[in-house]
Amino acid sequence: MSKHWIHWSLPILAVLGTASRPGVEPPAQVSVRLSEWKVELSQQAIAAGTVRFAITNAGSIPHAFEVEGHGIEKETRTIQPGASDTLTLTLKPGTYEVYCPVGEDSHKKLGMESHLRVVDANAERGSTGYGATSPSGGRVKSIRVMGGGPVIQILPGPFPFPDSAAPILQQFGDEREGLESQVKNGPYSNNVTPSSGSFTFTAWDKGATRDSVDGLAEFTTQDGARWRLVLDRVQTKDVAHHPRFGGVILGLYYHGNTGVHTPLVPTINSAVALWAFGHLYKNDALVTDNAMVHVMLLSRTRRDGDFALACWDCSRNKIEELQLQILPGQGEPKFDSPGGFLFVNWEKSSSSKPAS
Numbered sequence: 192m193s194k195h196w197i198h199w200s201l202p203i204l205a206v207l208g209t210a211s212r213p214g215v216e217p218p219a220q221v222s223v224r225l226s227e228w229k230v231e232l233s234q235q236a237i238a239a240g241t242v243r244f245a246i247t248n249a250g251s252i253p254h255a256f257e258v259e260g261h262g263i264e265k266e267t268r269t270i271q272p273g274a275s276d277t278l279t280l281t282l283k284p285g286t287y288e289v290y291c292p293v294g295e296d297s298h299k300k301l302g303m304e305s306h307l308r309v310v311d312a313n314a315e316r317g318s319t320g321y322g323a324t325s326p327s328g329g330r331v332k333s334i335r336v337m338g339g340g341p342v343i344q345i346l347p348g349p350f351p352f353p354d355s356a357a358p359i360l361q362q363f364g365d366e367r368e369g370l371e372s373q374v375k376n377g378p379y380s381n382n383v384t385p386s387s388g389s390f391t392f393t394a395w396d397k398g399a400t401r402d403s404v405d406g407l408a409e410f411t412t413q414d415g416a417r418w419r420l421v422l423d424r425v426q427t428k429d430v431a432h433h434p435r436f437g438g439v440i441l442g443l444y445y446h447g448n449t450g451v452h453t454p455l456v457p458t459i460n461s462a463v464a465l466w467a468f469g470h471l472y473k474n475d476a477l478v479t480d481n482a483m484v485h486v487m488l489l490s491r492t493r494r495d496g497d498f499a500l501a502c503w504d505c506s507r508n509k510i511e512e513l514q515l516q517i518l519p520g521q522g523e524p525k526f527d528s529p530g531g532f533l534f535v536n537w538e539k540s541s542s543s544k545p546a547s
């Protein structure tokens with residue numbers, strides 16, 4: 192959690208008339224800065240009473256601000272990039288969760304979450320201490336996923352919902368150009384071919400730098416080549432078109448109209464999403480030790496039969512589609528496969544909690 196608060200200062204609130212008349216003091220103010228993907232507060236602790244939050248969206252996509260705890264659950268409307276809003280609440284002593292509620296908590300899960308400690312003004316005046324507790328509290332969460340059902344290989348082709356994706360692509364700034372080329376000929380296409388193979392993995396969500404994954408995929412592509420991928424370690428750095436998307440994230444609503452990650456994937460809910468490195472073999476010969484791997488177990492996006500993408504918002508469908516995407520490591524040559532990537536789905540997959 193960032194503690195670097197430099198640009199913001201509390202406005203001097205003019206006290207009108209009698210300076211110390213009890214009960215009419217102006218509300219204490221907390222400045223809030225929203226951006227991708229954090230919520231920064233001008234202070235982490237404040238005295239109990241009326242608190243006015245002055246919120247600015249300094250990010251490049253819409254956000255909102257919610258305060259939750261001790262019987263309070265209040266949020267602003269959606270705040271557009273560059274715009275501001277305020278929220279005035281009467282807060283009792285205690286620790287409150289403050290976060291961005293946009294995207295059914297996907298923004299929160301990406302880091303847009305902080306805490307405000309409200310202290311009894313008389314008992315703890317002057318206290319601004321704030322314990323550096325992590326919001327996830329160090330709990331390890333894990334999932335075991337087994338690929339099942341029809342296996343399909345996805346070949347390059349046009350994205351079937353270009354009009355829905357277009358306004359969201361506008362938000363992507365520098366990344367837009369690369370993404371726009373995928374609209375015409377990218378990996379999220381209706382150009383699919385039957386495949387066969389197996390994929391099983393276990394992922395552990397232990398926090399940004401300690402996430403872990405272990406798994407094996409074996410499949411045959413259209414040209415008859417046999418591929419084997421041994422998942423080695425998660426990747427925790429930014430990935431192009433996937434800002435701040437490292438490691439393992441359990442339970443994320445994103446893509447499509449959420450503004451989180453590429454909109455050239457329908458809006459989905461995922462049980463698990465991760466980026467990892469893997470060892471990739473083709474017909475038993477090593478291709479690379481640095482294959483870039485993206486895995487998602489998500490709400491079904493394709494229909495039975497021809498496995499065409501069936502919905503722009505697929506977030507309410509059953510979570511049973513397992514996607515495996517493999518790209519060459521940075522600076523490595525393209526794979527000898529259509530489009531230079533490997534993209535295989537297991538359409539009726541399942542997950543469970545691993546025995547630990």
Ligand SMILES: [Cu+2]
Binds near residue numbers: 303
């Ligand atoms: Cu947000």
